[in-house]
Amino acid sequence: MKKWLLGLMLMSCHALAGSLTIPYEFRFQSINGTPIATSNFSHKDRLALQKGPQIIALTYQDIIEDDITDSTEIITSKPFYLHFNHDGLSHYQLLAAGKLINVDPKKYALNPQVTLVKPGKEAIAFVVSNQAPQVSTSAQLKLGNDDLARQMLEYWWQQASPKTKQQFKNKYLQAK
Numbered sequence: 001m002k003k004w005l006l007g008l009m010l011m012s013c014h015a016l017a018g019s020l021t022i023p024y025e026f027r028f029q030s031i032n033g034t035p036i037a038t039s040n041f042s043h044k045d046r047l048a049l050q051k052g053p054q055i056i057a058l059t060y061q062d063i064i065e066d067d068i069t070d071s072t073e074i075i076t077s078k079p080f081y082l083h084f085n086h087d088g089l090s091h092y093q094l095l096a097a098g099k100l101i102n103v104d105p106k107k108y109a110l111n112p113q114v115t116l117v118k119p120g121k122e123a124i125a126f127v128v129s130n131q132a133p134q135v136s137t138s139a140q141l142k143l144g145n146d147d148l149a150r151q152m153l154e155y156w157w158q159q160a161s162p163k164t165k166q167q168f169k170n171k172y173l174q175a176k
Helices: 001-016 105-110 138-143 145-159 162-173
Strands: 017-019 026-031 046-048 052-067 071-076 080-086 092-095 114-118 127-129
Touching: 001 145, 052 105, 071 105, 080 114
Parallel strands: 017 092
Antiparallel strands: 017 046, 026 052, 052 071, 052 080, 080 127, 092 114
């Protein structure tokens, strides 16, 4: 009975840790500077997350079949970096954004577009960069949290309509 309870507690703790799930066409490269072993023969589609800032390196990889020559080509994007803050409990899912992934995978590989959602398709704030971060330790990650917040604010500001920008200015800039 004690072993059964211990097993149940361990499983429930693991379930509460939070994770990121990716589609088959994407590959994990690293998490917070720690490389993740991958291969073409086994796909890792889920990654356990620790609470706090996350920097996850990913690549897009797909196999294109040419019906005329009956050959295949493997296309792989350059690594891109997903920056977000994990609350310690949530499970996230990475989704390919746009139709280009299905229409022209080669063009998609040049600049992969993604979204990050919680179950129920609730969008999560995140930033995507194409440059490897210079961060390698958890102490440096905590120091970089303000920079991540600034990058996320800049990203969402660029996505906002002129009306939304004005509402933001009225609410937050004049409230000083």
